[in-house]
Amino acid sequence: MAILDRVGALNVNGFDGSSASLDPRTRELIDRRRRVLGPAYHLMYEKPLELVRGDGVYVYDTKGTRYLDMYNNVASVGHCHPRVVEAVSRQMSLINTHTRYLHDAVIGYAEDLIATFPDELTTAMFTCTGSEANDLALRIARHATGRQGVIVTESAYHGGTVDVAACSPSMGPASVRNAPWVRTVPAPDAYRVDGDLGTWFAEHVQTQIDDLQASGIGFATLLIDSIFASDGVLPEPTPFLKPADDAVHAAGGLLIADEVQPGFGRLGSSMWGFERHGLLPDIVTMGKPMGNGMPIAGLMMQGSLAEQFGRDLRYFNTFGGNPVTIAAAQAVLDVIRDEELVTNSSAMGARLVAGLRGVASEVESIGDVRGAGLFVGVEFVGPGGEPNPAEALRVVNAMRERGVLISATGCFGNTLKIRPPLVIGGEEVDLFVAELAGVLGIG
Known part of the structure; x- marks a missing residue:
């Protein structure tokens, strides 16, 4: 418009x-x-x-x-939920260090979190912020596909690292100016789009896949927030993302579901926003609500991706998934269930x-x-x-x-x-x- x-x-x-x-x-x-x-x-x-x-x-x-x-x-x-406050205080009084040491609570939380996802998503990796989680997801997708191109919606926000800011048009044109590997598609706005929204959106995704392939950059991933929060909050009708997902995988690309905003039960029907669309993402990223204010985020991925990435490359995050933030995250997950x-x-x-x-x-x-x-x-x-x-x-x-x-x-x-x-x-x-x-x- x-x-x-x-x-x-x-x-x-x-x-x-x-x-x-x-x-x-x-x-x-x-x-x-x-x-x-x-x-x-x-x-x-x-x-x-x-x-x-x-x-x-x-x-x-x-x-x-x-x-x-x-x-x-x-x-x-909720602000200052007593169970989160108590869990963080208790763990802070014991020890807080990085994940190169064994710690039962870190492993236990990963197991508990994995159980909330489809069976194919088997491996968790922890970061401090959603930006870091999306940055790591891009790195994994590019390594797995051997290509660089990323497709996002035209007013998306996915974070603030160099590559992820380039995938966040809502941060302004300067963020994407030097990123020839980024392509944008219009948001699936049912208020303004007539006809089959799923077909309409998939056609736009396919056009950008073809453009990336023709450019020599190649198509690696569609990075998408299933509530389209920065595009104007676009939840309906569901499911409409499956045709785009099919186009992504037919082109040998990966689907990254950014659950930083819609995840952890916010959308009401299930724990994760992508489930409303009947999707099985290759990678799911998480952040913001994960620790109720403590800096913890992460991603979940299919096991084959984890094996390939871990075999070929290294990853370490000094503070990502430390015992104190894990204590907060475990308390959040417990509260979501118990309440x-x-x-x-x-x-x-x-x-x-x-x-x-x-x-x-x-x-x-x-x-x-x-x-x-x-x-x-x-x-x-x-x-x-x-x-x-x-x-x-x-x-x-x-x-x-x-x-x-x-x-x-x-x-x-x-x-x-x-x-x-x-x-x-x-x-x-x-x-x-x-x-x-x-x-x-x-x-």
């Missing part, structure tokens, strides 16, 4: 310094932060927040003001979408409400159906003033990105819907 200039999805809710109503302490912190951290670090909201405490689905600022966190999927089982958070994600997600669709029925500016579990998008449009990022940004900042935290996403920045902790209950869901209705002038 050429209606509007596309925007960097990571910057659509960034503080730009234009607010004249900041209190002296906030202004001082912003100035100090910029001096020592530089301009590359972005703050959120017109009035940035100084958060000092979290509890469950709420966070608190220095004045004790409470905010309902409907955005931060890092603390997926039945996948089921809660499904139930609360359905309640949230129903409430939002009720609001949308009374507001012309909302074009679409879509979601899977507790990952929901609300798209704002103009009178002719064109993207309306100004309204989305207004809503984001108005909700922040009402004590509710969300953000915006999509290639035009016109879609609310809603992904609360998995422990959210009906009272908080209803509060969110009521506050949004208030911001939009209804109710």
Whole structure:
């Protein structure tokens, strides 16, 4: 679409310094932060927040003001969950070192994690961040195929290392400018694409596979986030990714499922987002919610890939999968099971979408409400159906003033990105819907 200039999805809710109503302490912190951290670090909201405490689905600022966190999927089982805090504290008091020593808890967690995946995915490798996990996945895919080319969606975000940033068009054109091995395809947007979405998407993937092969670069992998979070949260209809998966494997490429955002039960129907599409990825990457705020991430892969990679190349990560972060990850996995958070994600997600669709029925500016579990998008449009990022940004900042935290996403920045902790209950869901209705002038 050429209606509007596309925007960097990571910057659509960034503080730009234009607010004249900041209190002296906030202004001082912003100035100090910029001096020592530089301009590359972005703050959120017109009035940035100084958060000092979290509890469950709420966070608190220095004045004790409470905010309902409907955005931060890092603390997926709730801020400062006592079981995670206790597990980390206990292990920190014993030992924390790298994975070149034997440690039963590291092996036990890997076994437990593997059991949540299809039988063919048998080998885990741990990193500190999702960026590192995706970078390692690219390295494995390129080694296995002997080719370099990567296909991603046109507003994807997959991380911040050199190669992975090049696979993240949402970070801006400078990130992909020197990466002739990257090809992009339009996101499978059911709100705007007529006809069979699976066929439509697969045809675009096949076109880029052919282009990479003809260029001499060769096609190695399709790297895909099954919720298309940075493309505007595109969960439906499922399954629509299987034809693209078939095209990938017919060309001798690999499918990397980036589960950093949709994984660990967030989409409600299962533990992993790719399962909604009936896919068997060659590699699955994980991050963000894995340790509830502790820096742990990793990947799962088919055993034959692991054998080939381990035979030919070496990998070591000093802090990846250390005992303390593993303790956090094990506690998160246990909480997801014990508190039945996948089921809660499904139930609360359905309640949230129903409430939002009720609001949308009374507001012309909302074009679409879509979601899977507790990952929901609300798209704002103009009178002719064109993207309306100004309204989305207004809503984001108005909700922040009402004590509710969300953000915006999509290639035009016109879609609310809603992904609360998995422990959210009906009272908080209803509060969110009521506050949004208030911001939009209804109710």
